[in-house]
Amino acid sequence: MQVKVNGKAEEIQGGTVLDLLKIKKIEPQMVAVEVNDKMIDRDHLATTQLTEGDQVEFLFYMGGGR
Amino acid sequence: MADNKTMEFTEEQINRYSRHILLPEVGGKGQKKIAKAKILLVGAGGLGSPAGLYLAAAGVGTIGLIDSDVVDLTNLQRQILHHTSDVGRPKVLSGKEKIQALNPDVAVNMYEERLTAGNALKIFGEYDVIIDGVDNFTAKFLINDACYFADKPLVHGGILRFDGRVTTIVPKKSACYRCVFKKPPPAGLVASCQEAGVIGVLAGIIGTIQATEALKLILGIGRPLTDRLLDFDAKKTQFREIKVKRNPDCALCGDHPTITELFDDGDPFAGCAARP
Numbered sequence: 001m002q003v004k005v006n007g008k009a010e011e012i013q014g015g016t017v018l019d020l021l022k023i024k025k026i027e028p029q030m031v032a033v034e035v036n037d038k039m040i041d042r043d044h045l046a047t048t049q050l051t052e053g054d055q056v057e058f059l060f061y062m063g064g065g066r
Numbered sequence: 067m068a069d070n071k072t073m074e075f076t077e078e079q080i081n082r083y084s085r086h087i088l089l090p091e092v093g094g095k096g097q098k099k100i101a102k103a104k105i106l107l108v109g110a111g112g113l114g115s116p117a118g119l120y121l122a123a124a125g126v127g128t129i130g131l132i133d134s135d136v137v138d139l140t141n142l143q144r145q146i147l148h149h150t151s152d153v154g155r156p157k158v159l160s161g162k163e164k165i166q167a168l169n170p171d172v173a174v175n176m177y178e179e180r181l182t183a184g185n186a187l188k189i190f191g192e193y194d195v196i197i198d199g200v201d202n203f204t205a206k207f208l209i210n211d212a213c214y215f216a217d218k219p220l221v222h223g224g225i226l227r228f229d230g231r232v233t234t235i236v237p238k239k240s241a242c243y244r245c246v247f248k249k250p251p252p253a254g255l256v257a258s259c260q261e262a263g264v265i266g267v268l269a270g271i272i273g274t275i276q277a278t279e280a281l282k283l284i285l286g287i288g289r290p291l292t293d294r295l296l297d298f299d300a301k302k303t304q305f306r307e308i309k310v311k312r313n314p315d316c317a318l319c320g321d322h323p324t325i326t327e328l329f330d331d332g333d334p335f336a337g338c339a340a341r342p
């Protein structure tokens with residue numbers, strides 16, 4: 001099925017947000033996740049099932065400034 | 067500066083700010099708001115440099131600079147407030163000189179200290195808008211929390227490698243930094259800014275957007291960058307806007323807050339790079 005990850009269409013197998021993070025080798029503690037403009041609590045990553053057409057945003061920390 | 071009692075501009079000031087005064091959204095009235103405004107730059111470095119220079123040029127009445135560092139040679143690739151001859155000098159002093167050389171109308175308050183839970187509220191209380199130009203998560207969260215408790219609008223910025231981010235936070239009205247990023251990332255997983263690197267011009271792009279947001283807040287015009295993260299990808303020259311919302315579970319500004327006072331969290335030198 002197709003979902004959008006950070007604005008880019010991607011073909012994935014389905015599964016949960018945590019599965020997608022694993023595929024992308026993203027450490028869950030290093031990212032804030034939104035699905036369809038809704039923040040997903042870190043505790044709910046493993047229980048949030050992705051469905052066709054979902055818009056997923058991985059928001060990475062950006063700490064610089066100096 | 068314009069006479070404080072009457073706030074009448076001199077002929078020279080009318081000339082200096084004429085391109086502002088010509089704008090219907092600014093006019094003489096708006097320029098007076100700018101002249102009365104007090105804006106605090108936390109960090110007189112990459113983001114603080116362009117923000118400070120443009121706000122000075124704009125005629126902001128008072129600019130505060132907080133920074134405990136001295137200028138280092140490695141800063142000059144992006145921190146345009148500081149020149150080669152400033153290496154080894156306090157950044158607040160170097161910054162004040164450049165700001166006032168550009169515009170002697172501007173009063174500059176220097177705070178040659180590190181922002182802490184102990185000094186933040188007292189300093190923030192003196193200003194209308196706070197600009198985040200710090201380089202570590204601990205300080206970014208502290209600034210977010212202090213703006214909430216001091217009830218001051220915050221223009222948050224971050225830069226890393228080829229990526230930048232800006233967002234405006236109006237406490238109790240729009241999503242705060244903790245609504246999105248609950249707490250700093252675990253220290254072991256983060257690289258320091260020195261290790262990560264950053265393309266210097268990015269500081270100019272993001273810091274200048276921060277200055278724009280601050281001026282809009284002062285003037286009360288346009289649509290602030292609230293409830294939106296504006297991410298910039300310098301490699302693609304692409305902006306993306308991500309909608310965010312106030313989180314009812316936010317530990318700071320949510321319905322049942324667990325953070326009820328300002329606190330210092332962990333190692334202030336914790337890093338800035340998190341992307342895998």
Ligand SMILES: [Zn+2]
Pocket residue numbers: 241242243244245246312313316317318319320
């Ligand atoms: Zn919040």
